[in-house]
Amino acid sequence: MSRLFRRQSARQSVTLSLSQDRVLLGCCQPEPKFEQEPCSGQNDWGRAIADLLQRTQNSGADVRVLLSASLYQQVQIEKPDVPEEELAGALPWAVKDFVNEPVLQLGIDYYHLPSNPASRPRLAVVCASKARLQLVAHAVNQVAVLQQISTEELGLVDLLGLQEPLQLLLFQPPGQDLQLLAVCRGQLCFSRQLRGFARLAQQGFDNLQPDLLDNLSLEIQRSVDYLVAQLKLPAASMLHVAIASPDLGGLIRHLAANFSMPVQAMANPAVAAGLEYLPLFGNLQVLEVA
Structure with a gap:
């Protein structure tokens, strides 16, 4: 899975986990450290992230974000019968009946699932509101550099x-x-x-x-x-x-x-x-x- 958003860098890195009521932080340098900050909904993420990064001396770091299960939808489907280069364009229409938001308002990514060799290949498709992903990017990039958005399950x-x-x-x-x-x-x-x-x-x-x-x-x-x-x-x-x-x-x-x-x-x-x-x-x- 391409993890929804990713870029390469060699700076100090931390991982954040976001939910509606708190932001968790983990980092491993110079030793493992874990902190959290309560928040009052996603519109408070920016403040909570800034406080956490400042408190742990990680302002300006590279940040990877994990979304809690309540912040995205995931469905399993048979892989659409299209060439691999056309798969990203086909996925919104393959999942439109299984999600509760208009597919054009969703950021969509996927990863392959093992399947019975006698059956069609299957995919796990991860869908998150584009507006929410943009909110995450803005909240992080105000004080650090967003590298990736993924899920807690991964x-x-x-x-x-x-x-x-x-x-x-x-x-x-x-x-x-x-x-x-x-x-x-x-x-x-x-x-x-x-x-x-x-x-x-x-x-x-x-x-x-x-x-x-x-x-x-x-x-x-x-x-x-x-x-x-x-x-x-x-x-x-x-x-x-x-x-x-x-x-x-x-x-x-x-x-x-x-x-x-x-x-x-x-x-x-x-x-x-x-x-x-x-x-x-x-x-x-x-x-x-x-």
């Missing part, structure tokens, strides 16, 4: 790097639904929200109902079966868990007892700062490798 993909084996990430930021992602060679293969598991981050393992834990294992297994049987992907080699559970160790042991793949808690500087920073840390890892 920041999570970057966490798992370019490893060949298929890996799973079970992620639950505070106050949000559980999310399961499958990643192979740096490509998002599958993403699914698992609803009804809010108590995982609210109660200790011993206080959770056995049915809840069994349902979680069942939902993960259903996703694994879909990846192997329908998408013809290899069996997952690892399940990473990033949940702010009061007894994460107990949850890890339960999952490990139900699956043949290794299960491990994700550990990095962002986890210590707060799970909401994980997408930023993934994006920063890409910068470090580059």
